Each structure stands twice: as structure tokens, then as C-alpha cells.
Amino acid sequence: MRPLRAGLVLALVLTGAAGGYFLAEHDDEKRSSFSDPEPVAAVSPSYPVNPVVVLPDPDKPALRAGLRLHRVRVGTAPFHLGLPVPRGWERSVPAAGEWRWYPPPGLVLNTYFLRVRLIGNQYQPVEQAITSRLDALRTADDVEDFRVLSLTADGFVAEYVSAGYRRVTMEKYVVRNGADAAYAWIALVGRRQDRPGMTDLFDRVVAGARP
Template identity: 55%
Template sequence: MRVWAVGLVGLLVASAATGGYLIRSERDGDATSYDGPAPVVAVSPSYPVEPLDLLPDPDFPPLLASLPMRVEIVGSKPFDLRLEVPGEWIRTESSASEWKWHPPPGDVLNTYFLRVRLIGNQHGGVEGMVESRIEALADAQGVRDFHLESQDTDRFVANYVSEGHRRVTMETFVTQPGADVVFASIGLVGREVDRAGMTDLIRRISDSARVGPDYRNP
């Protein structure tokens, strides 16, 4: 009796398997036998991407090359910095260690400006400070679509979108005399149409920059 029962169960299992295969074969003419697991082509997940709508740049004259310059000194002795800035630009003080210059009539939003920060109290090496600044800018709130265009030992160029406008930034870092410690950062921010003038101006400003003891004792 037990042998008969076992045989009956086996027959039922086999019939069920065969019946399932026949049903699938009738429903799907392309069905094939299963040969075990095999790798398949991965499909990248789809993430919702917010469209990047750029606003038109302000109708303001492009930054020109070869602007007349004047000498400015920021900070207090012996922690001061001497540099040349565009002669007609207007100076404002953002904080005790940050200054900005804008073309007249003043702070025209989303055009171009110069920013100088004294950061010697951070005691950072130049290469590390450049990397930190790039990371901070790329992750800054309100900054979108960040692109690092070029990077050197003490400077970089990037572009990004802020408040709906494409911005170009060129930043360079001034070291303390005889040391690889950053004393100041010089940043020039503008529009794509200002790029040629910015390239000329940031070079002239950075070449003129001298830390206090350096320019007082040439």
C-alpha cells in the first residue's frame, strides 16, 4: 500500500509539471527551457531631473581688458595685503576680513565683481585650500550645475548656475612670504560675456598682490 501511494504522488507531481509546461507553451509561443541564472544587461535608474532654466544676463557692458588700475591696501599691519584693483570700481566691506569691488554705479546684480578675503588665520597649505574652496563652492546652497574648468596649484576656473544665471568664477590664492601658507584669496565672478576681460584682470591683480612684509621690504 505504501509503495502504491508513493508511486501515485510521483505521478501527480510529474503530471502537474507537464501540465504547467503545456499551459505556458500554449500561452507563449516563444517560451524556452530554463538553463539556470545568467547575467543580464543593467539598466541605469531614472531620476527626476529638474529642468535648468537660465535667465537672460543683465544688459550691462561686458568687462573689458586693460582697465586702468589703482593701488588698494586691505587689512591691518602686519596682516595687510597690497594689490591693484580697477581704478573706477567702488569698494565695499563685507566683513572684517572680506572686501568687494563693483563697477559703477555699484552692486549691479549678476554682472561682475572682485572679492578679496584674508584667510591667513586658517593656516592652510595652498593646494589644500584650493581643493577645499572648490568642494565648498560645488556643494554651496543655491549653486547648481557646477563645472570645474581648470585647476592649478594656486588657482582654478569654474562655472555654475546661481539664482538662474550662469556665473564664471576665477580664483587665485596668495601665500605668505617664504611659506606655503595661504594668506588671501582673490576671486573674480562674472558672466560668460566677461570671460576675456576677467582672464586679463585676474592675472594683473594676482601679479600685483603683496603681503605686508613683502611689499614694505622689497
Template identity: 35%
Template sequence: MNWRGTAVLALLLAIGVAAGFGASWVLGENPTGDGTAVPVPASPSLPVDPVPELLPDPRTPALAEGIPLEPQTVGAGDFRMTLPVPKGWSFSENSLNEWQWRPPDQPDFGYVLRVEQVLSNRRSIEWTLDRRVDELREDESNVEVLGQTRDSLHFSFVTSNHLRHGHLRWLDLTGGDNAQVEIAVTGREADDPGMASLIARVGSGIRLG
């Protein structure tokens, strides 16, 4: 072997030693074989509404189905309307186009009926319903849609650590498809059957004039 061959052989041996050292260093940092595998951290999960600790509901009797109703007139001008409301409930006017009824001396987080004129929005019932679902999810926590029709919504949510159930319905009193009136009943889970009955009866009995 001449001197050139000797030099090439020495160079190849040097490269082999270096490669072996590099491989042993990599395997030392990342051992393989029968050792315990190191877990890979999971990516953070998407944020969700934490379920709060719920407080007990008031122990007043649940809203009964078929409670007595009596007619009452609200509003003014061309959109004055008469509707059946629970007999004996306290009446309050939230604004010029929104009214509320609730049993007298009822504690907080009981049940309440609310009626609002929303005809100024000039939106269809379908659009109004879809928008209200979006608003609920933006404004309330733990919102769950429990039922839905073309003109009504049944849902639950949590506010101030209380589980609440709500029923919404929209009407066009002139025979069209615009949301002119919004009827809402909110209460406890135990009030659900009575609330469903009440909103159906109010909705079927409301008239202009």
C-alpha cells in the first residue's frame, strides 16, 4: 500500500469513529429499548364553560299547568294588543314596549312572564330565533338548547349559580312572517311543564286591539 492508500484508510477510520460517537450521543439523549417511555405532553384543550356549583332553587310550588288567565291590554296606537295573563300576578312595565308579570311576593329565581314588541326590528321569525341563540351563547353561561321549532325555543342556562329554564316564542299578529311580538317565560326546571303550557296559551290568545 502506498502513502496515498494509507492516508485514505486513516481518514475513513477517523470518520467511522466520529460517526460512532455521534450515534452513541444521540442514543444517550433518546434511549431506546425496554426503558420506560417518556410521555409526550398533550396540546391544551379548547376552553369550555366550567360547570359551577349550583345553588338550591326556592322551595315555592312549581308553576302549575292550566292556571287561570285573564285578559289585559298593553301598548298604544296601532300596536295596542290584548293578551291573556295569569290572574293575580303582579304587573310591571319595563319600558314602553316591554311588560312583565310574576306572582306577588315571589322570591328571586322563581318564574316570570315577559312580553315585548319587537316589530321595529323588521326581521323574520327565523332570523330572530337564530340571532337569539347566538346572543344567549354570548351573554349566558352553560347554555343548552333543549328544543326548537320554527317559531319557538326551549333552553337552559346558568346565572348566579342557579340553573334556569327558558321558553321563547315569536309571533306576527298581522299574518306575515316578521317577528312582531316576543313572549318569554323563565323559571326553574321544576316549572318546565307549567311554563310550556303558559307560553302556548298566551301565544294563542294574543290579539291586536
């Protein structure tokens, strides 16, 4: 009887061990199984996003096309620039090497104006000058919602919000004697409603600019 009883106990032990091994292996398979990756819904940003506040444009008629122009010269020979500007617009010199023209009766904030700057002493290739200017606009503290609308080899058109007003800027770089370095920078700033008139004026001013 003793050998029979010992054999029965041994069989039960082996059966229990095998069952435990099976359960453990089955449990490991369940734990180590992974489903295919699936997209996860985005969550709200952890910081508040303030909407850009845009104020109504000043109540002044839009810039019209076909303005009469007359030629002026800025700078001092041999470092000067001749260009056509709207007849009757008032000239301002906010800084050395920069000139601005405003429609009569003079400065009307957040409407439109023409600005010209001589930058030949910076010896910047046109491509580099454009990149620097775009970077400056993108990172300016008083510029929001900056967007490039068109980009060419010698300039760009962009819009942004500054001081609460939507602005459109058209900018070109002029070279001298076929050089690669930018000699002058011409910009026309206005509102969205001014854009057709701005395009007409800007193209004629740039076409008539002569270093």
C-alpha cells in the first residue's frame, strides 16, 4: 500500500505543477500581448491661447489706383536713389537713411504710407535681406498673426496685426549695377481694402526706382 500511496501523491504533485505552469504561461501571454497602435485624440493645450483682437480700420477711403507721381531723390551722391512718389504726399524723415511719404493731410495712423530705406552699407545679398526681414516681422513683439501671402526672389507681400489693426505690407529690394547686395528697400503699408490701389502704386514706384 505504501508504494501505491506514494505514487498517487507524486502524480498529484506533478499534475499540480503542470497546471500551475500552464496557468502562469497563459497569464504571461495575456500580459505581453499588445494591440496595433491607434491614433489618440488630441487634448487641449496646457496654456491658454488668446485670440487675436482686430480693430475696425480707420474710416478713410481706400487707396485708389492711378495716382499721379513725380520723381524725387533721396540720399547724397554717389549714394542716392531716384524714384517716383505720389504727387502731394508729405515727406517725413524718421531716421537717417529712411524716408516716408504720407497722403495729405499728413500722417493718418493705420491707413497707408510709403517708406524707403538705403541699406547698401549692410552688404547683404537680397535673399539674406529678405530672410532677415521676415524673421524680424515674425518675432516682433508688436506683430501678431503674421502671414506671407507671396514671395519672390526680390521681395514679398505679407499681412499681420499690429496695435490691433490688420496691416498689409508690400516690400521689394533694389540692387545697384547688377550687384547681389541689396542697395535700397522699398515698402508700401496699408489695409486690406487698399490692396488693389497698393499693387498699382507699388509696381510703378519699384519700376521707376533708379540707384
